[in-house]
Amino acid sequence: DAGVTQSPTHLIKTRGQQVTLRCSPKSGHDTVSWYQQALGQGPQFIFQYYEEEERQRGNFPDRFSGHQFPNYSSELNVNALLLGDSALYLCASSSGTTNGADTQYFGPGTRLTVL
Amino acid sequence: AQSVTQLDSQVPVFEEAPVELRCNYSSSVSVYLFWYVQYPNQGLQLLLKYLSGSTLVESINGFEAEFNKSQTSFHLRKPSVHISDTAEYFCAVSESWGKLQFGAGTQVVVTP
Numbered sequence: 001d002a003g004v005t006q007s008p009t010h011l012i013k014t015r016g017q018q019v020t021l022r023c024s025p026k027s028g029h030d031t032v033s034w035y036q037q038a039l040g041q042g043p044q045f046i047f048q049y050y051e052e053e054e055r056q057r058g059n060f061p062d063r064f065s066g067h068q069f070p071n072y073s074s075e076l077n078v079n080a081l082l083l084g085d086s087a088l089y090l091c092a093s094s095s096g097t098t099n100g101a102d103t104q105y106f107g108p109g110t111r112l113t114v115l
Numbered sequence: 116a117q118s119v120t121q122l123d124s125q126v127p128v129f130e131e132a133p134v135e136l137r138c139n140y141s142s143s144v145s146v147y148l149f150w151y152v153q154y155p156n157q158g159l160q161l162l163l164k165y166l167s168g169s170t171l172v173e174s175i176n177g178f179e180a181e182f183n184k185s186q187t188s189f190h191l192r193k194p195s196v197h198i199s200d201t202a203e204y205f206c207a208v209s210e211s212w213g214k215l216q217f218g219a220g221t222q223v224v225v226t227p
Binding site for chain 2: 004031033035040041042043044045048056058090092094101102103104105106107108109
């Protein structure tokens with residue numbers, strides 16, 4: 001059973017460019033959450049998708065957007081990249097309950113470097 | 116709003132010695148509590164979680180954590196560490212909807 005997968009593994013972009021990161025959830029999971037982990041810090045919640053809609057959003061600007069497809073996979077898009085967007089982007093999947101008790105399973109992450 | 120404080124950024128420990136990682140949280144409502152571990156160049160793996168019931172929770176690899184509501188703490192302990200326990204450990208809370216709020220992490224370095 002494949003766990004959460006993310007692509008690409010690494011990415012280098014320049015300021016002002018746009019980037020798309022991809023995530024496939026663990027089998028049987030229908031909810032995908034995205035987190036940003038800056039160097040030396042804990043992950044910060046970006047947003048969560050369920051039934052192809054954004055269900056919750058953290059404190060991130062509109063430059064960060066996402067999408068969920070009918071097969072539950074998800075994309076994270078970041079426009080107008082800034083140097084401060086350099087980070088490890090983690091995708092996590094879980095079941096669709098809303099009580100917060102479900103375990104979130106994390107992928108290995110995409111390391112984004114903005115030059 | 117909820118927040119998580121991990122009181123130690125780095126904890127050096129000798130192999131086979133005990134270790135305790137401290138975590139305090141603040142929240143206006145009941146929360147679920149988690150400890151995740153991150154090995155170098157990997158994603159996060161769940162170590163253990165507290166949902167309700169017994170305040171002491173254990174993981175399969177010898178870690179345990181105790182929920183203390185009055186002190187709003189969820190400290191992680193292991194009585195005897197191995198070299199393979201070298202990793203970064205994150206405490207996290209969730210109020211609802213699966214939005215995890217993480218602490219800044221504690222780097223555990225185990226030396227022989």
